[in-house]
Amino acid sequence: MIGRLNHVAIAVKDIKTASAVYRNTLGAEVSDVLPQPEHGVNVVFITLPNTKVELLEPLGENSPIAKFLEKSPDGGIHHICYEVDDILAARDQLKAQGARVLGNGDPKIGAHGKPVLFLHPKDFLGTLVELEQA
Amino acid sequence: MIGRLNHVAIAVKDIKTASAVYRNTLGAEVSDVLPQPEHGVNVVFITLPNTKVELLEPLGENSPIAKFLEKSPDGGIHHICYEVDDILAARDQLKAQGARVLGNGDPKIGAHGKPVLFLHPKDFLGTLVELEQA
Numbered sequence: 001m002i003g004r005l006n007h008v009a010i011a012v013k014d015i016k017t018a019s020a021v022y023r024n025t026l027g028a029e030v031s032d033v034l035p036q037p038e039h040g041v042n043v044v045f046i047t048l049p050n051t052k053v054e055l056l057e058p059l060g061e062n063s064p065i066a067k068f069l070e071k072s073p074d075g076g077i078h079h080i081c082y083e084v085d086d087i088l089a090a091r092d093q094l095k096a097q098g099a100r101v102l103g104n105g106d107p108k109i110g111a112h113g114k115p116v117l118f119l120h121p122k123d124f125l126g127t128l129v130e131l132e133q134a
Numbered sequence: 135m136i137g138r139l140n141h142v143a144i145a146v147k148d149i150k151t152a153s154a155v156y157r158n159t160l161g162a163e164v165s166d167v168l169p170q171p172e173h174g175v176n177v178v179f180i181t182l183p184n185t186k187v188e189l190l191e192p193l194g195e196n197s198p199i200a201k202f203l204e205k206s207p208d209g210g211i212h213h214i215c216y217e218v219d220d221i222l223a224a225r226d227q228l229k230a231q232g233a234r235v236l237g238n239g240d241p242k243i244g245a246h247g248k249p250v251l252f253l254h255p256k257d258f259l260g261t262l263v264e265l266e267q268a
Contacts, residue, residue, distance in 0.1 A: 001160055001161030001162070002160045002161060002162050002182065003182070003183055004182060004183050004184045004185075005139070005142070005182050005184060005185045005187070008139070008211075008214060010259050010260075010261055012259050012260075018259050021257075021258060021259060024231070025228065025231050025233055025257075025258075026135055026136045026216070026258075027135030027136060027227075028135070028136050048136065048137065048138060048139050048216070049137055049138050050138045050139060050184045050185055051138075051139045051184055051185055053139070053214075055259070072260055074255065074256060074259070074260035075259040075260035075261070076259070076260035076261055077142075077211040077214065077261055080142060080187075080211065082160070082182070093161075094159065097158070097159050099159055121208065122208060123155075123159075124155060124159075124160075125144050125146050125152050125155060125189070125209040125210070126144075126146075126206055126208035126209035126210035127144060127209070127210055127211055
């Protein structure tokens, strides 16, 4: 079912400092900071030859990553995103196997303009998994 | 400097149960369990179209992932590995910029038979970063 690793998302307190780590220290191709108020985050895309890393900084109140950063103030890997060909079929297949889909189970439009779903970390080895329609 | 995302490593308590999650629930291509006593882990490779996910289970005493699993008993993402063309040049460049390389700074032979180094999570946004010679 799962296809490409679309991205690994790293939550950070200060996205400018974090961008500098990837741009200057690790010498990667790093985008500008892109505010995504509808997702409660500022985002920076790091383009690697085969996939992306995304840096996420809380934006506004009720940011979905605020709680994560309270527990891990240095930052850390927040989630991992896999592509699926058919997100509704994937959701139904996962639910039939007892896996928990977060929210009401309806895909939302994610940061790349495509339908996404999040899966419960307790069902996926302690990792928050995002599925994105390929 | 950094090139491809070589793999994302997920530490797990029980690698057989974890393998079943990726093989059956997520429908991925999952290897057999490969014991790597020299690294203190059992490993399973999950082959995605563009990169790999590796499941790591503690093996023997003094496993490098035992402490991580004490803190995160459900498992979780343990490290992320980027490829570099020249690991010694990468190390020297990172050290010159003040980044901390773990251990004595000499590359060791990693799970894929290539030289690897680990970088201090405090210098890399709370994420343990492995560099592997491409």
